[in-house]
Amino acid sequence: MELEILLSLQQQGRLFITPKRVRLLKEIHREGSISKGAKAAGIxxxxxxxxVKDMNELALQPLVTSETGGKGGGGARLTAYGTRILKMYGLLAQIERMAVDALQDDAASLDSLLSVVSRFGLQTSARNQFFANVQALNPDDLSQQVCLTLKGGATVWADITERSCRRLGLFEGKEVLALIKAPWVTIESESEACLxxxxxxxxxxxVIFGEQxxxxxxxxxQGGDICALRPVHEPVPAPREHxxxxxxxxQVILATLEN
Known part of the structure; x- marks a missing residue:
């Protein structure tokens, strides 16, 4: 099943931006003319x-400026605001695509925007990514000891600066994405004591063996996997071992969406 979201924006109870108008704006920008843009857009x-007149009247500032040129309609161009409208609509289209992909993927969580963006729109070099909620914030000089509850129920601590804590807008209960790079993880047997x-x-x-x-x-x-990348001279446990x-x-990096 191929789903498509057709996004329209209203202003003052009237249609402002529609997919057809977006296409028209793109063609006017490309052709430099309302008449040529209309022909290319098929209207x-x-x-x-x-x-164009309707959009210019509804917007805070004009999207298109034009010069009279007789029957052909003269030249036209997008204003800086009109260009920003196109870029904004393009970003919304990406979010729409992620929403449709998430709907059709039974393994995708729809509990939050962060989970959807992380799965379909966020690429990082960190192999290990865990969704978590802030359980507690404990200040320590210029840093914050952040206690996290992972979705599987386990507890993880992150040590970040006070400034980073404020920038992320952390508070108890807020959802975050915890990232840990594979080289930062050690794998110990149950009998060994971790630091x-x-x-x-x-x-x-x-266990995947490499040259280095x-x-x-x-x-x-608790569920899920974690990956560790260890130098070949370090011993590693065998498959099926605890x-x-x-x-x-x-070494825990936190990411979140702005409120």
Whole structure:
């Protein structure tokens, strides 16, 4: 099933921006003329002129400026505001696409915009990404010890600066994305004692051997996987062994959407 969202914006109870008008604005920008833009968009010159007049009247400032040129309609160009309207509509179209993809993907969470954006629109170099909620904020000099509850129920601590905490607008209950790069994770056996920090127990699902590094993938008891990238000289547990993923609070990167 192919779904498409047709986004329209209203101003003062009247249609302001529609997909057809967006196409017209694009063609006017490309052709430099309302008449040529109308022809390229597949609409009459009168309809195009009426649409431009309507948008200019409804907007805070004109989207299109034109010069009289007789029967042909003269030259026309988008204003800086009109160009921003097109760019804004393009961003909204990307969000629409992510929403449609999320709807048709049974594995995608629709609990929050952050989860949708992270799955379909956010690419990072960090292999390990976990959705979490802020459980507590504990100030420590110029930093904040942020206690996080992962979606599976486990607790993770992140150590970030006070300034970063304010910039992210963190508060108890806020959803965040916790990122941990694979080289920052160590995998220890259950009998070994991890250094003070975060501990996530699980079972080794796979070990991929390389020339300089070995990749260890641990299926966590709380659900989900965590990946560790370790130098070849370090011992690694075998598949199906119980182990613990360890990483420091200051190696947890937090990301969130602005309120």
């Amino acid at each position: 009459s010159y009168k309809s195009a002129w009426d649409a 003070p920090g975060n501990r996530l127990p699980g079972v080794v699902r796979e 590094f070995n990749e260890v993938i641990l299926t966590l008891d 182990a613990v993923a360890c990483f420091s609070p200051d």
